[in-house]
Amino acid sequence: QQPVQSPQAVILREGEDAVINCSSSKALYSVHWYRQKHGEAPVFLMILLKGGEQKGHDKISASFNEKKQQSSLYLTASQLSYSGTYFCGTERGSQGNLIFGKGTKLSVKP
């Protein structure tokens, strides 16, 4: 089942903050976050496994709610390099294949 991402797109000025949400109707084993720039492969940002977990590096962080049905990605003091499409992915089955949301296109303007 494909996770639901919101918003579909967001435009920011440098230095502004953004939140991207990812939700599922069922509890998830984990949630993965990736960023993809145009014409390139997705790049791993982070994975959350535990309900209530919060994780982050630099100015990009994420949370996973207690019920493990919703995750949010937080981008603070955005930089031009943050531009791209952000995907959340959820695991299906034991082989670890990921099902991705439809993505959120983030555009950071000077």
Added chain:
Amino acid sequence: GAVVSQHPSRVICKSGTSVKIECRSLDFQATTMFWYRQFPKKSLMLMATSNEGSKATYEQGVEKDKFLINHASLTLSTLTVTSAHPEDSSFYICSARDPNGREKLFFGSGTQLSVL
């Protein structure tokens, strides 16, 4: 970190021909690899799970006779688009799991297929 190499990065072919895309894990063994397809400005759609030494597992709606997957060794999976048609034009990306645990996926650089 682990590296997944995908080749070619771009291919243009005539309708009716077959195209093979290679995905290699360069510094680790991958018993399982995943093939995704992505249309412009769209999400990554899982096509199939490639299993070393056994048949691939295809997602619902993906034609296994159209998209042939072979995973003959622990470091190589191939996707062959047979009798390609313009509607097969897309960005194809392979990936493999982090060999150190069920963590992140490492993605290849992708192959842009254009069928004329």
